[in-house]
Amino acid sequence: MNIDKLMADLEVKHPGEKEFLQAVKEVLVSIEDVYNAHPEFEKAKIIERLVEPERIITFRVPWVDDNGEVQVNIGYRVQFNSAIGPYKGGIRFHSSVNLSILKFLGFEQTFKNSLTTLPMGGGKGGSDFSPRGKSDAEIMRFCQAFMNELYRYIGPEVDVPAGDIGVGAREIGYMFGQYKKLTRDWSGVLTGKGLEFGGSLVRPEATGFGSLYFITHMLDTKGISIKDKTVAISGFGNVAWGAALKATQLGAKVITISGPDGYILDEAGLNEEKIEYMLELRASGNDICAPYAQKFAGAKFFAGKKPWEVKCDIAIPCATQNELNGEDAKMLLSNGVTCVGETSNMGCTPEAIDAFVQARILFAPGKAVNAGGVATSGLEMSQNAGHISWTAEEVDARLHGIMEGIHNACVKYGKQEDGYINYVKGANVAGFMKVANAMLAQGIV
Numbered sequence: 001m002n003i004d005k006l007m008a009d010l011e012v013k014h015p016g017e018k019e020f021l022q023a024v025k026e027v028l029v030s031i032e033d034v035y036n037a038h039p040e041f042e043k044a045k046i047i048e049r050l051v052e053p054e055r056i057i058t059f060r061v062p063w064v065d066d067n068g069e070v071q072v073n074i075g076y077r078v079q080f081n082s083a084i085g086p087y088k089g090g091i092r093f094h095s096s097v098n099l100s101i102l103k104f105l106g107f108e109q110t111f112k113n114s115l116t117t118l119p120m121g122g123g124k125g126g127s128d129f130s131p132r133g134k135s136d137a138e139i140m141r142f143c144q145a146f147m148n149e150l151y152r153y154i155g156p157e158v159d160v161p162a163g164d165i166g167v168g169a170r171e172i173g174y175m176f177g178q179y180k181k182l183t184r185d186w187s188g189v190l191t192g193k194g195l196e197f198g199g200s201l202v203r204p205e206a207t208g209f210g211s212l213y214f215i216t217h218m219l220d221t222k223g224i225s226i227k228d229k230t231v232a233i234s235g236f237g238n239v240a241w242g243a244a245l246k247a248t249q250l251g252a253k254v255i256t257i258s259g260p261d262g263y264i265l266d267e268a269g270l271n272e273e274k275i276e277y278m279l280e281l282r283a284s285g286n287d288i289c290a291p292y293a294q295k296f297a298g299a300k301f302f303a304g305k306k307p308w309e310v311k312c313d314i315a316i317p318c319a320t321q322n323e324l325n326g327e328d329a330k331m332l333l334s335n336g337v338t339c340v341g342e343t344s345n346m347g348c349t350p351e352a353i354d355a356f357v358q359a360r361i362l363f364a365p366g367k368a369v370n371a372g373g374v375a376t377s378g379l380e381m382s383q384n385a386g387h388i389s390w391t392a393e394e395v396d397a398r399l400h401g402i403m404e405g406i407h408n409a410c411v412k413y414g415k416q417e418d419g420y421i422n423y424v425k426g427a428n429v430a431g432f433m434k435v436a437n438a439m440l441a442q443g444i445v
Helices: 003-013 018-036 039-043 046-050 099-116 136-153 169-183 206-220 238-249 272-283 291-295 326-334 350-358 372-386 392-414 423-441
Strands: 055-064 070-081 087-093 121-127 159-162 230-233 253-259 262-265 300-303 314-316 339-341 362-364
Touching: 003 018, 018 039, 018 046, 018 099, 018 350, 018 423, 039 046, 039 423, 046 423, 055 099, 055 136, 070 087, 070 099, 070 136, 070 159, 087 099, 087 169, 087 372, 099 121, 099 372, 099 392, 099 423, 121 136, 121 159, 136 169, 159 372, 206 238, 206 314, 206 339, 206 362, 206 372, 206 392, 230 238, 238 253, 238 272, 238 314, 272 291, 291 300, 326 350, 350 362, 362 423, 372 392, 392 423
Parallel strands: 087 121, 087 159, 230 253, 230 314, 314 339, 339 362
Antiparallel strands: 055 070, 070 121, 253 262, 262 300
């Protein structure tokens, strides 16, 4: 495999898609040795096929706002790879959504889903529509208009979307209702549904819970307990909420959350009331975290800054892609951070990842650390298919088992001769091998 040539060819085919090209390069560098050890992969052009989505669906989404004005957004579904199961991945509603971001997310999702060991392929979708500042009626009309087109291309054995940034239980509910009306079919075609109509317990918390299960296994390899460790978290949405909740339950002290407006430092640590307030912040639709400092005495707000300047033992990026850069990494390292668990998708830039790996601290990528969300979506699919419902304890136990299995796979493929565990390489190789072997077995399709 000639990585430079592959990347040059991709840059010609997909100019300007920087997020997608970044995600591909990270994987190619990690799997180069194992790929070259399998000439059958080269003969079947596995990589050349794997880096191109099987299908991209783009469509217009016209809808009417509360003033009676017609608005038009763009809708997407990137069906990236179905070698190991139906396409599975979230829908993102945010003004930043474009094809490069969705392709990078779909590419990452393919390996993340592979790591869970569940039969799910990779996909991603969304729109440049932003729910921020919209009324419930406007969001409902947009979701219905979005599903009017998307329903043709999804199904419980074809493509099973979930939520993502800007798409929570409310949006999933509106889209599910429209899908059901259009198809006259009640099936588990969307995950993240309400508990009243086929949703799974623990799903809202799953990404954050899973990340902490993974992080505790990372710490265990060094004989370190998470109890009493200080934790810096970014974001204040569902992922950050779940991570803060589980970290606090495990005895750690969460001292930061953040938003696009800046970050909160709460040296007293988050408690049950404060973690519950994170849900109020998200539900407000204002996309800001500053009100936290007004509500809780002792908390400080730092406008326009990121939480990575705070001294902490564990850093958990939970917001968005490339939110932690090389300078942020240097600051964390100089402040003595011992573990970084990337819980947002591609939350760290390549410079940050290189700094963490070179410093030999515990660092693991999003495709491993945040796989608990899609894993629990897979468990929701299983419950829907069997027309059953598991208790929270049953779902949580399965989630913990899946995260332990992912950690073990990363160790298997990432442990180096000097004993250091390169979780980036381990996750990429483990995810790749399953997908590559499935593609090889199914022929040139």
